[in-house]
Amino acid sequence: MSQVEKQLADTKAQIESEIPDDISVTDVKYEGPELVIYTRHPKEFAQDGDLVRRLASKLRKRITVRPHPDVLSKPKEARAKIEDIIPDDAGVADLDFHEDTGEVVIEAEKPGMVIGRRGSTLREITQEVGWTPEVVRTPPIESSTVSNVRNFLKQEREERRDILERVGRTIHREEMADEQWVRITTLGCCREVGRASFILNTAETRILIDCGDKPGAEGEVPYLQVPEALGAGAQNLDAVVLTHAHLDHSALIPLLFKYGYDGPIYCTEPTRDLMGLLTLDYLDVASKEGRTPPYESAQVREAIKHTIPLEYGDVTDIAPDVKLTFHNAGHILGSAVSHFHIGDGLYNVCFSGDIHYDDTRLFNGAVNDFPRVETLVMESTYGGRNDYQTDxxxxxxxxxxxxxxxxxxxxxxxxxxxxxxxxxxxxxxxxxxxxxxxxxxxxxxxxxxxxxxxxxxxxxxxxxxxxxxxxxxxxxxxxxxxxxxxxxxxxxxxxxxxxxxxxxxxxxxxxxxxxxxxxxxxxxxxxxxxxxxxxxxxxxxxxxxxxxxxxxxxxxxxxxxxxxxxxxxxxxxxxxxVDGFSGHADRQGLENFVKTMNPRPEKVLCVHGDERSVQDFSSALYHDYNMRTFAPKNLETFRFK
Amino acid sequence: MSQVEKQLADTKAQIESEIPDDISVTDVKYEGPELVIYTRHPKEFAQDGDLVRRLASKLRKRITVRPHPDVLSKPKEARAKIEDIIPDDAGVADLDFHEDTGEVVIEAEKPGMVIGRRGSTLREITQEVGWTPEVVRTPPIESSTVSNVRNFLKQEREERRDILERVGRTIHREEMADEQWVRITTLGCCREVGRASFILNTAETRILIDCGDKPGAEGEVPYLQVPEALGAGAQNLDAVVLTHAHLDHSALIPLLFKYGYDGPIYCTEPTRDLMGLLTLDYLDVASKEGRTPPYESAQVREAIKHTIPLEYGDVTDIAPDVKLTFHNAGHILGSAVSHFHIGDGLYNVCFSGDIHYDDTRLFNGAVNDFPRVETLVMESTYGGRNDYQTDxxxxxxxxxxxxxxxxxxxxxxxxxxxxxxxxxxxxxxxxxxxxxxxxxxxxxxxxxxxxxxxxxxxxxxxxxxxxxxxxxxxxxxxxxxxxxxxxxxxxxxxxxxxxxxxxxxxxxxxxxxxxxxxxxxxxxxxxxxxxxxxxxxxxxxxxxxxxxxxxxxxxxxxxxxxxxxxxxxxxxxxxxxVDGFSGHADRQGLENFVKTMNPRPEKVLCVHGDERSVQDFSSALYHDYNMRTFAPKNLETFRFK
Ligand SMILES: [Zn+2]
Ligand SMILES: [Zn+2]
Ligand SMILES: [Zn+2]
Ligand SMILES: [Zn+2]
Ligand SMILES: [Zn+2]
Missing domain, CATH: 3.40.50.10890 (Rossmann fold)
Incomplete structure (x- = not known):
């Protein structure tokens, strides 16, 4: 029995001891960061609205409950009952039954009405038909990107389940290192704007954050070939985290799959779709301009297939010693400030990605409130001393x-x-x-x-x-x-x-x-x-x-x-x-983000800005707020613990 | 034809065009950093005392000339003639003929008399017998270490030639990277004394400098497992450089061979022998104290077999883009300040190793005069503000x-x-x-x-x-x-x-x-x-x-x-x-080494000292001599170009 099997068997026993005797657990599996519980009693599980929440907090894992295939009602009957339960106003467009997992994907114009108050309608569905409902929104404006992504993922469902199971086992593997340390290596976007890319490295885990291109300088790509990144083989990378879909952060994500990467991409759902749209356009522009693109559309599909979407605020295990949480960054749709909680309290690092600090018409301002942060890796696009924008x-x-x-x-x-x-x-x-x-x-x-x-x-x-x-x-x-x-x-x-x-x-x-x-x-x-x-x-x-x-x-x-x-x-x-419509915080916004940040970070690495901007911003934070600041160069490694 | 074969063929043609028509070149080979020329006319080669020197400066390589086996006189005849040529006072103890390479190793009490004024006696030997003489000293006090090392190397001669040829081809491989950069990663001895170990990394090449233990803290070994070091596989290491034989620099060198390293160790000849002595004793002490040593004596022998000894002042190609030169460090026998000339003028880094700046009874003071140095990695054992020693x-x-x-x-x-x-x-x-x-x-x-x-x-x-x-x-x-x-x-x-x-x-x-x-x-x-x-x-x-x-x-x-x-x-x-007999420079000596250094380095990394010593010394150099100084932690990476 492998160590993961043993862990799962222990978890199953623990679940059985926590739930009423009349609820069976047939199997317990990892699917990406989630723990999936299969049961012959999905209805009973759904009856107690609090049971899953209590289990999750006990096991410190995200939990999904799925019915054992034997107890599923027939799709035809289930369809009728589901349509009965969901209010007509919800505008249900499609029901898609997956017998392998007992999931039914409900596409509706108004997902909120399918979910119900605190999930009550969803629970009602499970109690009635046994199936586990999953809800997606019908785009109010038809989007070929969204429907392509959804169709592609439907078609690749089986391979995706394999990927998720494999990723799940990697995430929950036993920790091996007998020492702990935390390092960040800068692979790009230091003293420059473009080719955003970082390695977050612990004794246990290696994570790549962003992998963009440098607009107007096609040869200048992130230093992926160094040993801390892919030089040691793409299989040594545990996870890729994408802060947002702009090409200076995402353009070379698909290239990783050409280099043999086969692990997860963590980003928000809109970032996944926008990355698909923008990287395909990136290939298109390259070929129109007569350049050989570094990868093909097949790798864009691989990237989408390997994406594990996370919502803002979800605390997610992405490695044995790393929890990732995304927060709204206010910059573009789905953009995320990425918070890494390392080694069960050892250290906390926050990557701002690109941010807008004030509210705009489209987005709430960037979140800067966290349980803990020791080091902040901070964008500085408008960090120069005079980079103030019009209101x-x-x-x-x-x-x-x-x-x-x-x-x-x-x-x-x-x-x-x-x-x-x-x-x-x-x-x-x-x-x-x-x-x-x-x-x-x-x-x-x-x-x-x-x-x-x-x-x-x-x-x-x-x-x-x-x-x-x-x-x-x-x-x-x-x-x-x-x-x-x-x-x-x-x-x-x-x-x-x-x-x-x-x-x-x-x-x-x-x-x-x-x-x-x-x-x-x-x-x-x-x-x-x-x-x-x-x-x-x-x-x-x-x-x-x-x-x-x-x-x-x-x-x-x-x-x-x-x-x-x-x-x-x-x-x-x-x-x-007419300026003032930037998606980036100006100098004032950047300062406000850092100075009102809770808690105040001990160290700030100023990146994603030209030489002058990062130097100005770094020295201002040092002098005015008395923080340890750095304006790193590419290819430097900082050790924090 | 591989790229190295082509390069060798070109080199052969170039040699032929430079030497008189009546001298044949039968083969040209790499042996470690040396270029070996085989000829049917060793005598004619030896006649022109300046020919090899001119070729070396033309080809920018270290050159050895060896006779083609066909033209060797019989060992018995050669022995008689050689004994005739060398003055009796030289005290020749042994002649050892190697027919495979045409070398004759002459062991003598006074090697200087075997060599003759500017090599005249050696040339005379070649002119008379064809064989290439190599001279070693008979230890004035019998040393089991020296005789064991010599006997072992004699016995492993064939494998060693294979190693040297392989290393030679690696050194002279074609450069692949289209970019240039220089980085140093600290694997140990930062803000501590012990486990000295650094990685010098260029876009082309990875070199490990020292690999010691930490006395009194057996668990604290250099961070060899990180991707910049051996995490990416020992085969990615081009070379190991050992500054001196003290265990805090050498103890874990043999361990590299257990991890699969199969490349060269560059050090001086006495450092090789002392490393053999001290690491075998290290194994002995460990087993006496009931600890399991991290390697066996077989790995010590591997280390000795893979050693390429260099003399002070020899400028040696150790990678396509790196030349290494050792200089006297004044610390212990064979201790070397190690100077790296990178990328044909791109950058120069000097590792002080451990030094003594003033002359002692045993050694001249450390050399601090170099053609170029931009960054100095400097020991700081006695760098504290009060670390002055008695004269x-x-x-x-x-x-x-x-x-x-x-x-x-x-x-x-x-x-x-x-x-x-x-x-x-x-x-x-x-x-x-x-x-x-x-x-x-x-x-x-x-x-x-x-x-x-x-x-x-x-x-x-x-x-x-x-x-x-x-x-x-x-x-x-x-x-x-x-x-x-x-x-x-x-x-x-x-x-x-x-x-x-x-x-x-x-x-x-x-x-x-x-x-x-x-x-x-x-x-x-x-x-x-x-x-x-x-x-x-x-x-x-x-x-x-x-x-x-x-x-x-x-x-x-x-x-x-x-x-x-x-x-x-x-x-x-x-x-x-009674203090004052330290092998280390005191605070004054350290300051003198840096302040009189020629040229003055732009950056100094203060290492190999406890927290207080490196901080004191680093801030003193910054304030008094206006240098950019750092007191790195372990596991940090600095980029210089
Ligand atoms: Zn952006
Ligand atoms: Zn950006
Ligand atoms: Zn942007
Ligand atoms: Zn020493
Ligand atoms: Zn030392």
Whole structure:
């Protein structure tokens, strides 16, 4: 009997001693971080609403109860009963019965109504039919990403169960090391923005946090080949944790599977879907630009298959000596501050990932309240001494002004924007401004991946700001479904039509005008004197966006239907810059995050910022708040215990 | 054709174009760091005294020329001719012909006379007989260590040639990395004394420097299991460099071979022999104390077989991107400051090892003059703010006083001493004091490994201080051969005899009275009021030596012939402490080493000292000399480029 088998047998005995005698336990298994209890008495298990909670706290594990296959009612009968129990308003779209595990996946427009108050409806379902219900939301806006991911996972169900069982056994293996220590190695994003990647190493466990690319510097990838990372073989990595889906954190996650990694990726559910969307687009852009991508779409699928989604606040065992908890980071959908509790109280490390400290229209501000934290690894994008941003209120006022003026001139407002995050923020500003008559009603055209990214946002309203979430729950108030928003899905013909029409707003990718449909819009609108090109995001050195901000007015363009036809247009439209919509905390926000952090960290590693930003921020924290701060270089290792 | 084959073929062609047409080159091979040229014309090669030197500087390699087997004269004939050429005074003891390589090993009492002025005699030998001569010294005092090592290496000759060829190919492999960086990871001896061990890691190469134990804390071994060290597999280590033979640097070197390491150990020749002596004793002590030693004597033999000895000043390729040069460290016989030149000018790191900055009787002071050094990894044993030692002159005066007083009282002087280093230093003090009548002539008894360690010292006079070396070259002046010195090789009987006899001096191991023959001497002399126990070295916390210094006078002893018989003696003999004979630089010496270093290093890592010593020394260097200094912890990684 292996050590894990013995552990499971002990656990089974312990469960049996804790539950009433009339409830049988047929099997106990690990599935990823969860302990799954199989029983011939699922109904009795469900009767006591508190039983699972008590077991979980006793065993200090996350617990799922599943019915033994023998006691399942027939799917046809179960379907009828389930449809009977769930209120019609829940909008059940699909019931999917998995006989191997006794799970029934219920897709509904309003998952909350399927769950019921504190899970009462779910328990009722189990009591009636024996099956274990699992609930997913029908995206209010159809999302090909979400449905592709769901279909793919359904199809790979069996392999995924194998993966989860294997991961579960690894997580719950016996600790081997007779010493304890905690180290962090920086593999990227130190004194630079891009290629975020860290190794968290204990005597027992090796964890990779993020694995991004460096935009505009394709050769500069994380130092994965060093022995602390994959140099010793990908099989030595216990887990990968992804803080959020931006490519500077996620682009090279699929590459790990090409290098032989076969373990779990921990991230939130929206991060998983957005990572799928963005990495596939990353491959697409690379091949369009004639570069050989470092991996293929097969590895993106592997990454999705190996993802174990966690919710904010779930304390999860990811190794014998490491518990991971995600908290809202306020940066983009699903972005997470990642807290690692190591060695049963030995040490606590928190990786901020990218954060926004103040509330925005889309998200609550980043969480900075933890049971314990000794070391904080902190983003410093706007850590420079003068990196203060305009208040979003003032920025919104300026944007409204620009739109009104352009409208009065009978012009159009063209806004280059990133698909994920800032586009949705601007959409919320525009929707409210029209609803409250601060700007006239007019069409808002969404081009590029913006529509799809928006659809993913509406699939996971739990991750949005409270007020916004509540509005999405009521279909008639879902601001993303407002009539003004139009998805440009008719290509050049539709763009031509819009260009020939009246005043409107166009939101289009790419955000820095380095390609994508914005180039086509520039061709259509660039020469219109009464229209306005409006920047709402940071334009990096070397991008067309930055050049236009610097005064360029002869713009090379190409005909999208015949790429060999190149020409130049003279930019006539007005150019406006409205900052203050960043997804990143500014210097003040970064300081506030650290100084109000509870508890106060002993050490802060300032990363994810250029040389000047990390130095400024690090020395400010040291002088003003008397913390031990560091501005590490790539490829350094810090030992904390 | 592999890349190395191609490189060798190119090298052969280049050699052929550089040498006269009438000299043939039959083969070109790597043997460790050396390039070996086989020729049918060894005599012609030897004729031009400058040819090899010119080739070496052209090819930037160390070169050895060997005759093709076909052209070798018969050993019998060659022997006669060689004996004819070498002056009788050289004292040739043995000629050993190796037909496989065309080498003849000449063992002589005076190797200098075999070599001749600038190698003239060696060249004459080759011109006459074709064979390539190699010269070793007959130990002036018979040393079982030296003869065991020599016999073992003779017997393992073939396997050793295979090892050297394999190592040579690894050293000269093509560089693979497209980036360059330099990192150091601390595996031990940070904020502590003991378990010295570092990893020097470039994008191309991984080198382990030292691998010692921590005396008095057997469980605390270097962190070899981390991925940067052996965690990624011992086969990923390119080379091991050993600064000197003390066990806190060498004890676990043989263990590497148990872990699967199969590459070279670079150290000086005396360090190799002393490592053999000390690690075998380490195994012996462990088994006597009932501990299971971490390896067996077979691994000590492996370590010796894999040793590639280097001389001070030899610039040696040990990896495609790393050149190693040893310099005298002044600490013990063969101890080396190790200089690494990385990436053809990219970076230079110097490991001080243990040093003594001022000249002592045995050694010239440590070298601190280098072509380039950016980072210095510096020992700090006596780096504390008050760690100033008595001048050796004053210490010698005090020792002489103690001896004279004891002599006048008709007593004996008992000195516990480490076998390697301090014993020989004291021997030199005593020999001079008697020769110059500062103390009366009396027997000096040497017990434990002191005699054997002394024999090794006399085998390598090149590593001793100039004046001492010159005296050893003249047999009648060799101070180690002075009549007073008596090797206690008759066990308890002889000790009893000495104890019953008149005034004398006894030097015995162990140096901190933690075991060894000193315990027996204590039993014999401990109760004699007119004798003196004289400490000349540091006594660590927890040792009997320290306890006696602290006033203990009831000493537990056991009968050496019947270990079960334990008793207690009341210490009556006088106790004196004479410091100033340390093998380590004191605070002033450490400061002088760094401040007069040429060039001045940019960064200094202060290691090999307790918490207070490294902190004091590090902050002093920072404040007084404005250097970037660090007091690293174990398991940290610094990146320098
Ligand atoms: Zn981000
Ligand atoms: Zn980022
Ligand atoms: Zn970002
Ligand atoms: Zn030493
Ligand atoms: Zn040492």
């Amino acid at each position: 979003q209120e003032d920025s919104e006022r300026k944007l409204i002004e620009v739109i009104n003026e352009t409208y009065e001139n009978d012009g159009k407002v063209l806004i280059p924007a990133f698909a994920v995050g800032r586009s949705q923020e601007i959409m919320m500003v525009l929707e409210e401004a029209m609803r409250t008559d601060k700007i006239p009603e007019m069409p808002v055209h969404l081009d590029g991946m913006i529509w799809e990214a928006t659809a993913i946002h509406t699939t996971y309203p739990e991750y949005l700001r409270d007020e916004l979430r509540d509005r999405i729950f009521h279909e008639d108030e879902n601001p993303f479904l407002a009539d003004q928003f139009n998805h440009i899905d008719g290509g050049e013909d539709e763009r031509q039509e819009v260009a020939d029409g009246g005043p409107c707003i166009v939101l289009s990718t790419s955000g820095m005008m380095t390609g994508g449909p914005i180039m086509s819009w520039l061709r259509h609108l660039g020469t219109e004197e009464n229209s306005t090109l409006t920047f709402v995001g940071y334009q990096a050195q070397g991008t067309l966006g930055r050049r236009i901000q610097n005064g360029w007015d002869e713009i090379p363009v190409q005909d999208p239907r015949d790429r060999s036809r190149k020409s130049t247009i003279s930019l006539r439209m007005g150019v406006e810059v | 050796q002159e004053d210490s010698e005066r005090k020792l002489i006083e103690v001896i004279n007083e004891t002599y006048e009282n008709d007593g004996k002087v008992l000195i516990p001493a480490f076998a390697v280093g301090r014993s020989q230093e004291i021997m030199m003090v005593l020999e001079e004091a008697m020769r110059t009548d500062k103390i009366p002539e009396m027997p000096v008894h040497l017990d434990g490994m002191i005699w054997e360690a002394t024999a090794i010292h006399t085998t390598y006079p090149e590593y001793l201080r100039d004046e001492l070396r010159d005296r050893i070259f003249h047999e009648d002046e060799n101070p180690f051969l002075a009549d007073q010195f008596n090797h206690i090789d008759g066990g308890e009987d002889e000790r009893q005899e000495v104890a019953d006899g008149g005034p004398c001096i006894v030097l015995s191991t162990s140096g901190m009275m933690t075991g060894g023959p000193i315990m027996s001497w204590l039993r014999h002399l401990g109760t004699e009021e007119n004798s003196t126990l004289t400490f000349v070295g540091y006594q660590a916390q927890g040792t009997l030596g320290r306890r006696i210094q602290n006033g203990w006078d009831e000493i537990p002893v056991q009968d050496p012939r019947d270990r079960s018989r334990k008793s207690t003696i009341s210490l009556r003999m006088g106790v004196e402490v």
